[in-house]
Amino acid sequence: MTHTDHRRLALLGLLHHTGANGYQLHAHASGMGIVGLEKSTAYNLLDTMVGKGWLELAPPCEGGRSKKCYALTEEGRTATLELMRDQLAQASTPDFPSLISLCWLSLLPPVEARELLEQRGAQLESELQAHGPDEAHGGVIGKVLNHIRAVRAMELDLVDEIIADLDVGGEA
Numbered sequence: 001m002t003h004t005d006h007r008r009l010a011l012l013g014l015l016h017h018t019g020a021n022g023y024q025l026h027a028h029a030s031g032m033g034i035v036g037l038e039k040s041t042a043y044n045l046l047d048t049m050v051g052k053g054w055l056e057l058a059p060p061c062e063g064g065r066s067k068k069c070y071a072l073t074e075e076g077r078t079a080t081l082e083l084m085r086d087q088l089a090q091a092s093t094p095d096f097p098s099l100i101s102l103c104w105l106s107l108l109p110p111v112e113a114r115e116l117l118e119q120r121g122a123q124l125e126s127e128l129q130a131h132g133p134d135e136a137h138g139g140v141i142g143k144v145l146n147h148i149r150a151v152r153a154m155e156l157d158l159v160d161e162i163i164a165d166l167d168v169g170g171e172a
Helices: 003-017 022-031 039-051 074-088 097-103 110-130 139-169
Strands: 055-058 069-072
Touching: 003 022, 003 039, 003 069, 003 074, 022 039, 039 055, 039 069, 069 074, 097 139, 110 139
Parallel strands: none
Antiparallel strands: 055 069
């Protein structure tokens, strides 16, 4: 399954429950923290899925003013289930692009590395405080969102450990 398929599945899954406009879909999909989804990518995927017959344009969504509202077609429901079955049976290697820079931290002077790590730690702390444990969603979605939160908390712990190592030895 490709990154594009993951992104399609995120959008199709959201549309499985209700119609939404592109802005709403992008906000929900990217806000979940499961897939990286730029706004332009979301709109391109939506247009492509309309072209494939998976989605249709519906009357403007509530609060959507003149924005396009998308709804699943029967072909889209079938595609959602096919993508889901393909992904659900596989355990793919996680992709952590934001951690790559940590692998090469020793290339930076320790003082600069510490300063940048402190910025990253502050950002992670802010994110974790702003998005506490998910209580709005029940069932599997809530568990997935809490898992993502736990991974971010582990990243903060890692950053704190690396800062402590820098403080002791002066190098990463």
